[in-house]
Amino acid sequence: MIAEAGLIALWLAAALALLQLALCVIGLTKGQDKLFAAIRPVAIAQGVLVTLSFLLLVLLFIRSDMSVNLVVANSASMKPLIYKISGTWGNHEGSMLLWVAIMGIAGAAIGLFERSLKQRTLVTTLAAQAFISIGFYAFLLIASNPFERAFPVPEDGRGLNPLLQDVGLALHPPTLYLGYVGLSIAFSFAVGAMINRDVGPDFAKAMRPWVLGAWVFLTLGITAGSYWAYYELGWGGWWFWDPVENASLMPWLAATALLHSVTVLATRDGLRAWTLMLAVVAFSMSMIGTFLVRSGVLTSVHAFAVDPERGSFILALLAIYIGGAMALFALRVGTVKEGSQFEPVSREASLVANNLLLSAILGIVFIGTLYPLVVEGFTGEMISVGAPYFNLATGPIALILVAVMAIGPLLRWRRDKAMLVLNRVSIPVFLTAATLFALVLFTTSMSALSLVGLALAAGIAVASFAPLWKRNLRRTPMHTYGMIIAHFGVAVALVGMASESSFTEEKLVAAKPGDELMVNDWKVKLHAIEPMAGPNWTALEARVTAQYANGTTYEIAPQNRMFPSAQTQTSEAALLTRWNGQLYVVLGDSDEQGRWQLRVWWKPFVTLIWFGGVLIALGGLLAMIGRLRRAVRQRRQRAYAEEWL
Amino acid sequence: MGLFRYAPIGAKGRTVEQEKMKAKHQRLTLAILALVALIGASLLAAYALQDQASYFYTPSDIAEKQPKAGQAIRLGGMVEEGSIQRGADGVTVEFVVHDGTAKQAVTYTGITPDLFVEGSGVVADGKLTDGGVFRADTLLAKHDENYVPRELDGIDMTGAQNKTETLVQ
Numbered sequence: 001m002i003a004e005a006g007l008i009a010l011w012l013a014a015a016l017a018l019l020q021l022a023l024c025v026i027g028l029t030k031g032q033d034k035l036f037a038a039i040r041p042v043a044i045a046q047g048v049l050v051t052l053s054f055l056l057l058v059l060l061f062i063r064s065d066m067s068v069n070l071v072v073a074n075s076a077s078m079k080p081l082i083y084k085i086s087g088t089w090g091n092h093e094g095s096m097l098l099w100v101a102i103m104g105i106a107g108a109a110i111g112l113f114e115r116s117l118k119q120r121t122l123v124t125t126l127a128a129q130a131f132i133s134i135g136f137y138a139f140l141l142i143a144s145n146p147f148e149r150a151f152p153v154p155e156d157g158r159g160l161n162p163l164l165q166d167v168g169l170a171l172h173p174p175t176l177y178l179g180y181v182g183l184s185i186a187f188s189f190a191v192g193a194m195i196n197r198d199v200g201p202d203f204a205k206a207m208r209p210w211v212l213g214a215w216v217f218l219t220l221g222i223t224a225g226s227y228w229a230y231y232e233l234g235w236g237g238w239w240f241w242d243p244v245e246n247a248s249l250m251p252w253l254a255a256t257a258l259l260h261s262v263t264v265l266a267t268r269d270g271l272r273a274w275t276l277m278l279a280v281v282a283f284s285m286s287m288i289g290t291f292l293v294r295s296g297v298l299t300s301v302h303a304f305a306v307d308p309e310r311g312s313f314i315l316a317l318l319a320i321y322i323g324g325a326m327a328l329f330a331l332r333v334g335t336v337k338e339g340s341q342f343e344p345v346s347r348e349a350s351l352v353a354n355n356l357l358l359s360a361i362l363g364i365v366f367i368g369t370l371y372p373l374v375v376e377g378f379t380g381e382m383i384s385v386g387a388p389y390f391n392l393a394t395g396p397i398a399l400i401l402v403a404v405m406a407i408g409p410l411l412r413w414r415r416d417k418a419m420l421v422l423n424r425v426s427i428p429v430f431l432t433a434a435t436l437f438a439l440v441l442f443t444t445s446m447s448a449l450s451l452v453g454l455a456l457a458a459g460i461a462v463a464s465f466a467p468l469w470k471r472n473l474r475r476t477p478m479h480t481y482g483m484i485i486a487h488f489g490v491a492v493a494l495v496g497m498a499s500e501s502s503f504t505e506e507k508l509v510a511a512k513p514g515d516e517l518m519v520n521d522w523k524v525k526l527h528a529i530e531p532m533a534g535p536n537w538t539a540l541e542a543r544v545t546a547q548y549a550n551g552t553t554y555e556i557a558p559q560n561r562m563f564p565s566a567q568t569q570t571s572e573a574a575l576l577t578r579w580n581g582q583l584y585v586v587l588g589d590s591d592e593q594g595r596w597q598l599r600v601w602w603k604p605f606v607t608l609i610w611f612g613g614v615l616i617a618l619g620g621l622l623a624m625i626g627r628l629r630r631a632v633r634q635r636r637q638r639a640y641a642e643e644w645l
Numbered sequence: 646m647g648l649f650r651y652a653p654i655g656a657k658g659r660t661v662e663q664e665k666m667k668a669k670h671q672r673l674t675l676a677i678l679a680l681v682a683l684i685g686a687s688l689l690a691a692y693a694l695q696d697q698a699s700y701f702y703t704p705s706d707i708a709e710k711q712p713k714a715g716q717a718i719r720l721g722g723m724v725e726e727g728s729i730q731r732g733a734d735g736v737t738v739e740f741v742v743h744d745g746t747a748k749q750a751v752t753y754t755g756i757t758p759d760l761f762v763e764g765s766g767v768v769a770d771g772k773l774t775d776g777g778v779f780r781a782d783t784l785l786a787k788h789d790e791n792y793v794p795r796e797l798d799g800i801d802m803t804g805a806q807n808k809t810e811t812l813v814q
Contacts, residue, residue: 342671367694382701388717392697393689397686509735571756
């Protein structure tokens with residue numbers, strides 16, 4: 001019965017989405033403003049129903065209801081509870097349902113909380129949100145029903161892919177989806193503004209917290225995904241330029257550009273058309289990325305097996321939404337009134353530079369990700385584009401971008417004097433130069449990219465706090481602190497990346513129990529290999545001790561796990577975290593002489609990469625809260641003024 | 646607030662006409678800047694792609710096209726039965742990849758993927774050495790039911806017993 005209830009809830013939600021769209025279209029075209037009052041409640045009801053549908057699917061997974069196909073294919077009754085729950089979205093249908101559920105929740109959130117948008121724009125925004133949802137409802141109900149019954153009912157399920165059986169899966173996809181789908185709000189806002197010709201500072205101020213919210217989730221999702229890949233895959237890398245990683249990076253780049261350009265629109269009424277374009281592009285990137293990967297067109301660890309019917313359905317949806325929004329943009333861009341102008345040396349100008357550079361990086365990642373598809377389509381030759389391309393092409397631009405990031409916040413809005421700016425950035429510039437000099441002098445074999453990266457990081461770390469110079473710290477608004485923390489986070493992450501790529505030490509040996517090896521300041525000793533058993537796996541576990549130069553000894557235990565239900569092995573790396581880095585140990589195969597392969601990395605300051613990512617997200621969160629509080633305060637003041645004056 | 650927002654910027658006694666000209670000028674500069682960034686990015690991308698994209702080769706492709714040593718290549722095929730040899734150091738492995746018609750010797754230093762066995766499908770990223778041996782930097786082996794390395798789809802030499810494969814190192 002639960003499955004049927006879930007399906008019914010999904011159908012009802014789809015019907016409400018249609019109603020939501022119809023109410024808006026009739027209201028706008030027939031001038032029936034009365035209808036608008038119903039749209040908010042409908043949006044909220046739709047959100048509740050689709051969430052209910054998703055929760056019912058989760059319940060099916062928790063109960064290991066083997067009468068449902070999806071549960072059979074992706075779960076097993078022996079699995080620990082948390083993986084039963086996360087298994088809900090570890091497959092195609094479930095992840096699609098999560099997608100529309102978040103779309104619905106986003107619509108409901110707009111209905112509940114959005115107070116500053118003009119009524120007609122708000123209504124159109126909700127209609128656009130419903131219009132997008134309808135496509136995905138149709139996709140779920142027609143082509144990939146998650147609640148399909150199994151017949152005959154099997155004894156037990158086939159289990160989740162063991163690589164996905166990890167606490168990372170419980171957190172990473174939902175966070176990322178909140179980011180992806182959160183960007184649909186910006187998309188719908190842009191559609192609403194274009195249709196109603198309502199582009200200006202007030203619109204930008206209304207949109208900004210939503211963009212920030214989606215961006216925070218996206219940042220967290222990418223950071224978590226990177227760390228997950230780092231420890232779960234056991235390859236010692238933290239970013240592989242896998243198509244699915246690019247699929248999450250592309251919307252992030254667009255959203256980062258958007259949240260900077262929306263500030264120009266809000267503060268100086270500039271970059272009107274450009275901001276609309278970015279809002280459309282950001283969510284388009286979410287859709288393109290996700291569905292290219294999910295439809296199985298691109299080879300990826302993340303590609304779920306999918307039949308061609310679904311692939312074409314998804315591509316058709318993409319064409320309608322992205323093509324439609326672009327067409328609307330082309331139609332309306334002429335009527336978007338010219339925004340205000342600005343001077344070459346000003347905050348606005350630096351934000352334009354930020355946008356250009358981010359767009360350039362986005363373009364390069366986009367080309368690199370799609371190029372193999374294009375080549376195969378035209379010539380039939382199969383190629384792969386990997387890290388060497390992406391590092392070479394994006395690295396230099398990224399470094400220029402972070403340099404701009406250090407200077408931008410020190411510029412005044414409207415107009416500034418170049419000499420004064422040079423004065424303000426003298427300390428960071430000096431620091432960067434000094435660091436560069438020291439690194440060239442004292443290190444060998446650092447790549448140019450890491451060298452400059454590390455040197456810039458030193459400058460940025462200081463420059464990011466410079467906006468506080470001579471300011472009253474208690475009166476500085478929260479969103480300024482948000483910006484400072486986010487920019488400082490970039491410096492922190494940059495140190496981690498440069499240090500990881502330059503100073504990592506690696507040893508690969510075949511060791512007998514009792515053997516020792518030295519990696520940097522660590523003495524690593526293999527003691528024994530022991531079998532052990534988990535809830536649905538068995539493993540060989542290595543007893544390893546690692547002694548640091550100061551004498552402290554730690555025990556670690558890398559494993560090789562066997563999953564009988566899926567006949568698969570995974571290797572569980574052992575990580576030892578100190579403040580100055582991580583020791584990363586992977587256990588390999590044994591040979592006839594009783595030796596075991598051990599791969600050991602010492603990665604100095606590698607954790608700063610993810611710590612920086614978390615700081616960036618925290619900065620975004622503070623900025624969002626700061627902006628929201630200010631909006632609420634201003635609304636109260638206005639209400640008060642209306643009441644008493 | 647409103648007053649400030651729409652106040653003319655160049656308040657140096659410029660006329661409205663001059664402001665309009667300036668606006669046009671600025672839009673042009675921005676458009677040119679954007680164009681330069683776009684072209685620069687595509688040139689950089691094209692240059693990097695030419696150098697860094699690695700082509701997928703089967704052993705027959707290698708025999709036929711004779712790629713240069715040192716060029717980045719992705720090699721795909723089946724691990725020949727009885728060809729896996731572990732080196733004395735315990736971490737180097739040598740094996741032969743075949744596609745039914747041609748063979749290619751491969752050497753790899755590292756921990757092999759979990760289901761790397763004789764007769765299984767494998768995709769290796771690496772380069773040919775001067776001696777004609779393929780030195781792999783990464784190995785991807787096929788795995789369980791849900792993931793298919795697309796490159797291996799077309800190569801179906803060892804029968805269909807393994808229709809379902811994975812791309813996980």
